[in-house]
Amino acid sequence: MPRHLTGKVVIATHNPGKLREMxxxxxxxxxxxxSAGELGLPVPEENGYMFSENAAIKxxxxxxxxxxxALSDDSGLCVDALDGAPGLFTANWAGPNKDFPGAMARVERELQKRGVTAEGNRKAHFVSAxxxxxxxxxxxxxEGRVFGQVVWPPRGTQGFGYDPMFQPEGLDKTFGEISSEEKHGIDWSKPEPEALSHRARAFVRLAASCLRRI
Known part of the structure; x- marks a missing residue:
């Protein structure tokens, strides 16, 4: 049976951008x-084989x-032409210093190695568990997913992580070029609330099962 979440919850993350969205x-x-970071909790070893497993560990x-x-998100960017990479290793590609500009550059280098040009197969999707x-x-x-493509060079300074190089289907802007409200705002007045980002789409499902609006 689903349980309702009330009162206080720990967001199992040390990522300030992810905490802010949640x-x-x-x-x-x-x-x-x-957040787990604010409470000084250690980062557990994420040795799962699926996003859902790593989210559960945290x-x-x-x-x-x-x-x-405790509420945890495990999410990642999956690029078709890279056989789904970086996938589970999305954060790892940024290294211990969280160098996401470097991680985005690595995505582009790997695409170039495979001969994927600006007009090639640049389809990708974000996953959130x-x-x-x-x-x-x-x-x-x-779980939630949003499909689109990766672009180069990255565009915009909004969001975090790989947002500046991901352009969702139906938009001419990247996640780095839109506001947080546009990215994960949800119109709760609709019978079936809609959301743009992968995390917000997963959250719509979570809210329907475990939360009550005040």
Missing amino acids: QELLAPFGVEAV AHAAAKATGLP LVIAWPDGHEELF
Whole structure:
């Protein structure tokens, strides 16, 4: 049975950009969010083989450490011509210093090695797996995807990570060129709320199951 999330939740991340997005998504539901980074929690080893497995590892670790429900996102960029890379290693490509400009340049280098030009197969998609875990071990999983293409050079300074090189289907702008409201804003007035980003699409499913608007 799905559980409702109320009160306080730990966002199992040390990524300030990801924390900011999750706090904005949770705001309409009156849920207080604090990050694993703010609490000084260690980063668990992410040794899963799927986004959902890594999200669960982080969520359960934070829930166990704090005695609070914990929400974790594991997400990544999957480029068709690179056989789905960087995929699970999306963050790893940026290295320990979180050099995402360098990571985006690596994506482009790998495409060039395979002969993929600006007019070639640059299809890609972002995946987000959201897991809520409770201290007693119960968990809920929700996933979202957004399809589009990678562009070069990167455009825009909004967002974080690979956003400046990802252009979603139906838009002529990258995630780096649109506001946070455009990227993950959700029109809750609709019977079936719509969202643009992968994380927001996963969150719509999470909200339908586990949250109540205030």
